[in-house]
Amino acid sequence: xxxxxxxxFIIPVLVVAYSGYVIAxxxxxxxxxxxxxxxxxMGGIAILCALIVMARxxxxxxxxxxxxxxxxxxxxxxxxxxxxxxxxxxxxxLIPILGYVITFLAMLVGALYLLGVRSVPLILTISIVMxxxxxxxxxxxxxxxxxxxxxxxxx
Amino acid sequence: MNGAYDGFLTLLSVIxxxxxxxxxxxxxxxxxxxxxxxxxxxxxxxxxxxxxxxxLVFAMSLYAGGEVGNAFPAVVxxxxxxxxxxxxxxxxxxxxxxxxxxxxxxxCVMGSTxxxxxxxxxxxxxxxxxxxxxxxxxxxxxCVIVLFGLAAIAQVSAGGLAKGLMMGFVGMLLATTGTDPMxxxxxxxxGSVYLFDGLPIIPCLIGLLGFSExxxxxxxxxxxxxxxxxxxxxxxxxxQGMRETFRYPxxxxxxxxxGIIIGIVPGxxxxxxxxxxxxxxxxxxxxxxxxxxxxxxxxxxxxxxxxNNADVGGSIVPxxxxxxxxxxxxxxxxxxxxxxxxxxxxxLLSTPQGASVAYAIIWSQFVSAALLVVLGGLLATFAYRLxxxxxxxxxxxxxxxxxxxxxxxxxxxxxxxxMVMFGVIGYFMKSYGYPPIALLLGIILGPMFExxxxxxxxxxxxxxxxxxxxxxxxxxxxLLLVTIGARPVLQLLRNFGSGKIQNPVKAEQ
Numbered sequence: 107x108x109x110x111x112x113x114x115f116i117i118p119v120l121v122v123a124y125s126g127y128v129i130a131x132x133x134x135x136x137x138x139x140x141x142x143x144x145x146x147x148m149g150g151i152a153i154l155c156a157l158i159v160m161a162r163x164x165x166x167x168x169x170x171x172x173x174x175x176x177x178x179x180x181x182x183x184x185x186x187x188x189x190x191x192x193x194x195x196x197x198x199x200l201i202p203i204l205g206y207v208i209t210f211l212a213m214l215v216g217a218l219y220l221l222g223v224r225s226v227p228l229i230l231t232i233s234i235v236m237x238x239x240x241x242x243x244x245x246x247x248x249x250x251x252x253x254x255x256x257x258x259x260x261x
Numbered sequence: 262m263n264g265a266y267d268g269f270l271t272l273l274s275v276i277x278x279x280x281x282x283x284x285x286x287x288x289x290x291x292x293x294x295x296x297x298x299x300x301x302x303x304x305x306x307x308x309x310x311x312x313x314x315x316x317l318v319f320a321m322s323l324y325a326g327g328e329v330g331n332a333f334p335a336v337v338x339x340x341x342x343x344x345x346x347x348x349x350x351x352x353x354x355x356x357x358x359x360x361x362x363x364x365x366x367x368x369c370v371m372g373s374t375x376x377x378x379x380x381x382x383x384x385x386x387x388x389x390x391x392x393x394x395x396x397x398x399x400x401x402x403x404c405v406i407v408l409f410g411l412a413a414i415a416q417v418s419a420g421g422l423a424k425g426l427m428m429g430f431v432g433m434l435l436a437t438t439g440t441d442p443m444x445x446x447x448x449x450x451x452g453s454v455y456l457f458d459g460l461p462i463i464p465c466l467i468g469l470l471g472f473s474e475x476x477x478x479x480x481x482x483x484x485x486x487x488x489x490x491x492x493x494x495x496x497x498x499x500x501q502g503m504r505e506t507f508r509y510p511x512x513x514x515x516x517x518x519x520g521i522i523i524g525i526v527p528g529x530x531x532x533x534x535x536x537x538x539x540x541x542x543x544x545x546x547x548x549x550x551x552x553x554x555x556x557x558x559x560x561x562x563x564x565x566x567x568x569n570n571a572d573v574g575g576s577i578v579p580x581x582x583x584x585x586x587x588x589x590x591x592x593x594x595x596x597x598x599x600x601x602x603x604x605x606x607x608x609l610l611s612t613p614q615g616a617s618v619a620y621a622i623i624w625s626q627f628v629s630a631a632l633l634v635v636l637g638g639l640l641a642t643f644a645y646r647l648x649x650x651x652x653x654x655x656x657x658x659x660x661x662x663x664x665x666x667x668x669x670x671x672x673x674x675x676x677x678x679x680m681v682m683f684g685v686i687g688y689f690m691k692s693y694g695y696p697p698i699a700l701l702l703g704i705i706l707g708p709m710f711e712x713x714x715x716x717x718x719x720x721x722x723x724x725x726x727x728x729x730x731x732x733x734x735x736x737x738x739x740l741l742l743v744t745i746g747a748r749p750v751l752q753l754l755r756n757f758g759s760g761k762i763q764n765p766v767k768a769e770q
């Protein structure tokens with residue numbers, strides 16, 4: 107319910123915050139006048155549009171939204187979305203340490219289970235095949251330097 | 262004409278990727294929930310390893326194949342591959358229910374082929390003409406064209422003008438991240454050395470178009486197969502449908518024209534063209550044919566699918582002549598061009614390599630169109646079964662592909678994090694009607710705008726007069742104003758006509 111009310115404001119608030127940061131950085135730092143003016147122009151228009159968008163949402167709701175279906179979506183789906191984002195963020199943090207083989211394998215197994223796949227052979231097959239494709243196809247063949255982490259020197 | 266000939270020769274050297282691209286595009290297109298731009302974004306790491314001409318021809322073939330593939334599950338199972346196949350599902354599935362599924366698939370394939378050929382012809386004719394005009398563009402004109410692209414996308418986006426403009430301008434602000442082109446100082450980097458070279462476009466693109474789409478798929482719960490029964494679709498019926506398509510020449514031509522025009526408008530894309538074309542087919546249909554709309558009308562089906570593919574040819578015209586993509590998928594093509602250092606924008610056709618690559622893309626549409634008939638006809642009989650593949654087994658694989666894709670440009674782990682961040686931003690944008698393509702376009706075109714604006718100002722000694730002097734510039738400003746002002750004015754007039762705003766004279770009476 108809270109998300110339904112505040113959700114439409116997330117993007118305009120982010121726009122105001124980011125534009126404000128860029129403009130403030132220009133004036134607080136010792137930047138040239140042209141650079142300051144350009145940031146003020148772009149950021150100023152973005153902030154103005156964000157304020158108009160927020161004012162319209164406050165006054166008459168988000169009438170231009172195509173799918174106000176937020177209430178129909180089960181809570182479980184949102185939890186899955188959050189879990190997938192968390193898993194990706196964790197993977198980004200762990201790749202330099204554990205390496206891509208262990209991280210991708212763990213992420214694939216975890217994500218498949220999270221999204222409702224319960225067949226252990228299927229989970230293992232998909233995960234191992236995908237990691238093998240990445241290792242032999244991209245890292246070995248195309249020489250993409252993904253970090254090997256703790257497996258450096260072994261694989 | 263030299264460029265066209267060189268482009269043809271270039272295409273011949275990489276022609277073998279076209280059938281592969283069309284096949285993969287059709288296959289991906291048949292998977293419900295995965296749209297064309299998402300598919301291209303996810304396959305970006307593979308595309309970027311290819312040479313510029315091969316990568317762009319391959320991406321173009323994927324794009325063309327995807328436009329047909331999305332019709333297969335729409336006709337047979339009533340599950341559109343993406344939003345642009347909604348009209349196909351509406352009419353095609355009704356035909357399937359009355360036993361004409363194979364014929365409907367044949368009509369989709371042939372309608373798409375005709376649309377692709379006419380779209381290709383339009384781009385072949387329009388590109389050099391527009392390209393010649395674009396060559397006259399100087400700093401002020403390029404600035405106005407960039408603003409025009411942003412305004413057009415904002416105008417046609419579902420969220421409305423203010424939301425679209427907001428995202429476009431914040432995209433241009435994001436594009437200032439990194440080194441100042443005039444003075445060499447670092448700005449907007451949050452102190453991160455990874456941003457000193459600017460905001461990397463590929464992680465932003467994969468996040469905004471690919472990863473966010475994945476999150477929307479998970480949110481909407483398209484995780485397991487919705488249908489389990491297979492339907493018999495025979496090749497004979499498909500061929501019969503292909504032949505019958507030519508009984509509707511007016512629908513084929515009108516829809517192709519609609520698709521081409523809508524494709525040229527930046528940001529409008531396939532969904533708008535299919536619905537507009539469907540609406541036109543309904544308006545022009547005979548009273549008997551009108552009764553069939555919504556109940557399995559061949560006119561409606563052909564209108565939607567033809568426009569959907571003609572739109573592809575239209576969307577690459579502004580891409581190669583002005584550097585402004587006509588659709589999200591064309592934006593991915595723009596990123597591929599920029600990645601390979603091609604001169605994106607009005608100068609593309611004036612450089613030998615740029616012209617050769619641009620014409621190779623244009624010519625490849627005809628090869629794709631020919632393959633749509635052959636591959637499309639064969640795949641139509643069984644490709645719809647891809648909708649049975651549980652999406653929850655594909656999502657984790659795409660997650661890994663998205664991470665690797667964002668790493669491939671600079672080979673920084675930081676870029677993977679950036680992709681996740683932009684994916685989340687894209688998810689919220691899509692959830693609340695903010696167009697991600699406007700943000701992406703701002704990020705891509707921002708540096709070009711800033712450079713030309715500052716050069717123009719320097720040339721004018723700091724005065725903006727130069728931006729309002731030449732007749733061509735004034736004409737472009739006029740077009741920009743019309744683009745921004747047309748919708749609100751029309752809405753106002755409509756409200757006035759329907760009495761929402763009271764006529765003051767009437768009110769007094």
